[in-house]
Amino acid sequence: xxxxxxxxxxxxxxxxxxxxxxxxxxxxxxxxxxxxxxxxxxxxxxxxxxxxxxxxxxxxxxxxxxxxxxxxxxxxxxxxxxxxxxxxxxxxxxxxxxxxxxxxxxxxxxxxxxxxxxxxxxxxxxxxxxxxxxxxxxxxxxxxxxxxxxxxxxxxxxxxxxxxxxxxxxxxxxxxxxxxxxxxxxxxxxxxxxxxxxxxxxxxxxxxxxxxxxxxxxxxxxxxxxxxxxxxxxxxxxxxxxxxxxxxxxxxxxxxxxx
Amino acid sequence: xxxxxxxxxxxxxxxxxxxxxxxxxxxxxxxxxxxxxxxxxxxxxxxxxxxxxxxxxxxxxxxxxxxxxxxxxxxxxxxxxxxxxxxxxxxxxxxxxxxxxxxxxxxxxxxxxxxxxxxxxxxxxxxxxxxxxxxxxxxxxxxxxxxxxxxxxxxxxxxxxxxxxxxxxxxxxxxxxxxxxxxxxxxxxxxxxxxxxxxxxxxxxxxxxxxxxxxxxxxxxxxxxxxxxxxxxxxxxxxxxxxxxxxxxxxxxxxxxxxxxxxxxxxxxxxxx
Ligand SMILES: Nc1ncnc2c1ncn2[C@@H]1O[C@H](COP(=O)(O)OP(=O)(O)OP(=O)(O)O)[C@@H](O)[C@H]1O
Ligand SMILES: [Mg+2]
Numbered sequence: 001x002x003x004x005x006x007x008x009x010x011x012x013x014x015x016x017x018x019x020x021x022x023x024x025x026x027x028x029x030x031x032x033x034x035x036x037x038x039x040x041x042x043x044x045x046x047x048x049x050x051x052x053x054x055x056x057x058x059x060x061x062x063x064x065x066x067x068x069x070x071x072x073x074x075x076x077x078x079x080x081x082x083x084x085x086x087x088x089x090x091x092x093x094x095x096x097x098x099x100x101x102x103x104x105x106x107x108x109x110x111x112x113x114x115x116x117x118x119x120x121x122x123x124x125x126x127x128x129x130x131x132x133x134x135x136x137x138x139x140x141x142x143x144x145x146x147x148x149x150x151x152x153x154x155x156x157x158x159x160x161x162x163x164x165x166x167x168x169x170x171x172x173x174x175x176x177x178x179x180x181x182x183x184x185x186x187x188x189x190x191x192x193x194x195x196x197x198x199x200x201x202x203x204x205x206x207x208x209x210x211x212x213x214x215x216x217x218x219x220x221x222x223x224x225x226x227x228x229x230x231x232x233x234x235x236x237x238x239x240x241x242x243x244x245x246x247x248x249x250x251x252x253x254x255x256x257x258x259x
Numbered sequence: 260x261x262x263x264x265x266x267x268x269x270x271x272x273x274x275x276x277x278x279x280x281x282x283x284x285x286x287x288x289x290x291x292x293x294x295x296x297x298x299x300x301x302x303x304x305x306x307x308x309x310x311x312x313x314x315x316x317x318x319x320x321x322x323x324x325x326x327x328x329x330x331x332x333x334x335x336x337x338x339x340x341x342x343x344x345x346x347x348x349x350x351x352x353x354x355x356x357x358x359x360x361x362x363x364x365x366x367x368x369x370x371x372x373x374x375x376x377x378x379x380x381x382x383x384x385x386x387x388x389x390x391x392x393x394x395x396x397x398x399x400x401x402x403x404x405x406x407x408x409x410x411x412x413x414x415x416x417x418x419x420x421x422x423x424x425x426x427x428x429x430x431x432x433x434x435x436x437x438x439x440x441x442x443x444x445x446x447x448x449x450x451x452x453x454x455x456x457x458x459x460x461x462x463x464x465x466x467x468x469x470x471x472x473x474x475x476x477x478x479x480x481x482x483x484x485x486x487x488x489x490x491x492x493x494x495x496x497x498x499x500x501x502x503x504x505x506x507x508x509x510x511x512x513x514x515x516x517x518x519x520x521x522x523x524x525x526x527x528x529x530x531x532x
Contacts, residue, residue, distance in 0.1 A: 057435055083435040089428035092527040093450045103436035105446065134527055154436065 004071060005032035006190050007056070007158055012065035014051055014216075025051040026062070027215035033158070033192060038184055040193045040201035041209045044252055048216025049194040053160050056192065057083045069158070079107070082151035084161040088143050090135035096146050097122060097131035103154035121149040124183060141172035148180070158190045165200070174232050177203055185228065198248050202241050203230055210251045219251060315497035323501030333486060337505070340482035343399060344471040344509075347406025352463055355411040356456065359418025363452070364444055369419070380412045388477045397479040405478065406470035413462035421455025422448050454528045457521055464513040468506060 009031040016023045025048040033039050041049045054060040056067055058077035067074045069081070082103070090099050100118035109117070122128050125145040135143055144164055151159055161180075165173040181204055184191055195201050201208045205224050212219045226240050235241055299317055306316040315323070327333045362369045362376070387408065391401045425448045433443040475484020483506060490498040522529060 059431055059434060077434055077437060079437045081435075083431075085428065085431070087428060089426070089432045091429060091432070091447065091450070092530075093453065093525070102432070102438070102446070106433075106436050106438040106442060134530070136527065136530060150436075 003035060006035040006037075006070055007031075007033035007192070008066075008068040008071075009033075009052075009056065010066045010068075012052065012055055012062045012067070014048070014055060014060070014062050024215035026055070027217045029065070029216070029218055031209065031218065031221075033190060034206075036188050036190055037206050038181075038191045038193065038204055039207045039209060040195055040205040041211060042195060042198060042201045042248060042252075043211030043216075044213055044255060045196065046216075047211040047213035049196075049211060050162055051216065053083070053162050053192065053194055056158075057081055057160050059083070079154070080157040082154050082156035082159055084144075084147050084151050084159065084164045086163040086166050088147040090143055090146055090150075092134060092136050094135070095132050096127065096135050096138070099135055099146055100131075100150045100153050103150065107154065117153055118149075121153045122146070124152065125149045125179065139172075141168050141176060144168065144176060145179075148183070152183070152187070156189065158192060160192050162194045163196070164193075166195070166197075173200070178232060180204065181228075181230065198245055198252075199236065199241075201248075202226070202244050203232065203235055208244070208248065210248055212255050222247065312494055312496055315500055319497040320500045320504065323495075323497040324504060327486075327498065327501055327505060336482045336486050340471055340475065340484070341509070343402050343474070343482065344406060344467050347403045347470060347474075348410050348463060348467040350403070351407040351410030351467070352414050352460060354407070355414025355459065355463070356418050358411075359415040359456075359459070360422055360444070360449060362415070363419035363422025364448065369423075376412075376415065380416065384408050385473060385477065388474075392478060401478045402471070402474035402481075405474040406467055409466045409470040410463040413466065414456070414459040417455045417459025417462070418452060421452025424455075425451040453525055457517070457525065457528065461514065461517060464517060465510060468510055468513075472506070 009029060012026050012029040013024075014026040016025055029048075029052060041052065043049055051060060055062045058074060058081075069078055090096075091102070094102070097115065097118045100121055101114045104114040104117060119128060119131060122131050125148055127142060127145050127149065130138060130142070135146055138146065147164065148161075151161075164180075165176050168176065177200060180191075184204075191204075193201070193204060202224055208222045208224060209218055210220045210222065211217065222244060224240070224244060226235060226238060302314075303317050306314045311319065327337070358372070362372050384405070388401070388405060391404055395401045395404060422444075429447050429451050430443065433447045438446060471482070472484045472487065475482045476488060477484075480488060483502065486502055487499065489495075490502060
């Protein structure tokens with residue numbers, strides 16, 4: 001960890017001005033993300049996880065603070081990051097592959113190359129067979145795989161994922177967690193992952209950022225010292241998992257009713 | 260489909276469900292046919308003891324329709340009407356769509372245009388006909404322009420609403436993937452507005468027929484409008500009713516064509532949400 005961080009977040013604050021009261025969604029948040037790291041943001045609903053991720057991506061602007069990607073100050077949406085939304089938002093008028101091609105069209109990649117890359121990315125998530133169907137004919141789990149393929153197609157340096165599996169059933173979620181872990185290992189990309197599922201964060205992450213709400217800030221950053229590759233069957237019983245789980249749960253419980 | 264599969268697994272209701280669905284499907288065809296038969300029967304019954312000047316018999320109307328569709332003068336009038344209608348419609352829809360996209364996309368354009376658009380839209384456009392005649396004469400131009408005017412507005416308003424109300428999630432997808440403003444407009448916002456555009460087109464289609472007939476009655480006596488006036492003046496009730504049927508068939512053809520386009524080219528608009 002002596003290398004310079006790929007993502008350097010400094011003093012990010014964001015207040016939403018409301019009619020009755022203002023919400024301090026983020027209060028002076030600092031965070032360094034290392035290259036190739038899998039880092040999760042965990043916290044109660046409303047602690048600013050989504051807000052932070054959106055600000056990192058440039059979908060929302062901070063009131064103050066800076067974000068550097070590989071030493072370069074970011075301004076607006078970065079082409080080097082991709083975002084996976086919880087409510088996937090696949091475009092229904094495009095085929096599955098057409099959706100995956102969208103980011104490549106933005107970059108002016110010519111058609112044959114675009115299709116090649118999109119097909120390759122769909123293959124990575126196991127959806128090559130359905131690349132020509134409309135996305136709304138797929139199950140929720142398959143749709144989110146398309147969401148991941150769409151993000152991967154632009155070869156991002158940092159992949160931002162906001163509770164991507166939050167709406168899926170347990171089995172599908174575990175399958176997708178394993179797939180994402182595998183893709184992350186194979187591709188060597190950096191992933192910032194938002195979840196409020198403690199076990200999900202332990203299974204996937206190198207580090208877990210625990211957040212607090214009102215005002216939204218980081219309370220603790222925990223290392224996950226579990227060997228990889230991890231398996232769903234084994235990691236839950238590991239002493240490291242048990243200890244992390246109780247630490248994180250205690251941190252989250254301590255802010256219950258803290259509205 | 261998934262409903263049926265679930266039924267099989269859950270309680271073996273497949274057999275009970277399937278015939279029900281088939282009956283439902285058939286009722287779409289059967290009930291209207293029954294209703295039509297009843298209506299025709301009633302019509303025939305009433306017309307058999309009323310003055311044919313007030314209500315012609317179905318048979319007389321069918322004969323009149325056949326006559327209208329075969330006589331060279333009347334077929335020429337119908338074709339002229341259709342040509343002008345589609346010309347006006349295409350122009351109106353193209354202008355309405357283009358302006359709608361700009362108004363929906365650029366708040367500044369919307370601010371400048373919306374008072375104007377609202378005033379014109381609230382005006383019954385028929386009042387513009389004398390002015391149109393002064394400007395363009397009593398030829399085909401005035402009639403086409405009138406149809407164009409009445410078809411522009413539903414298209415404009417719907418398209419603008421569609422482009423303005425693009426689902427925020429789609430826009431954010433475009434943003435995060437780095438689409439330029441221009442690419443976001445034509446790869447995301449305009450496709451997303453298609454359901455609105457189709458709704459606008461549906462209104463424009465029915466207004467086009469009205470525009471056509473009104474133009475032909477008020478600007479210069481040609482086409483269907485002229486025929487209607489002729490038949491009316493001659494108290495030719497059967498021909499009037501026949502022409503009304505023909506005109507409504509135009510409308511049905513237009514709407515059916517649009518439905519087919521919706522279900523093939525834009526199938527996603529009927530398959531999602
Ligand atoms: N556009 C907005 N306008 C007003 N308030 C907002 C807006 N977006 C977020 N907030 C507020 O900011 C706070 C943080 O929201 P955020 O969505 O980042 O939370 P979160 O940690 O992602 O929660 P969850 O786990 O429920 O997704 C919340 O109190 C929320 O109400
Ligand atoms: Mg959130």
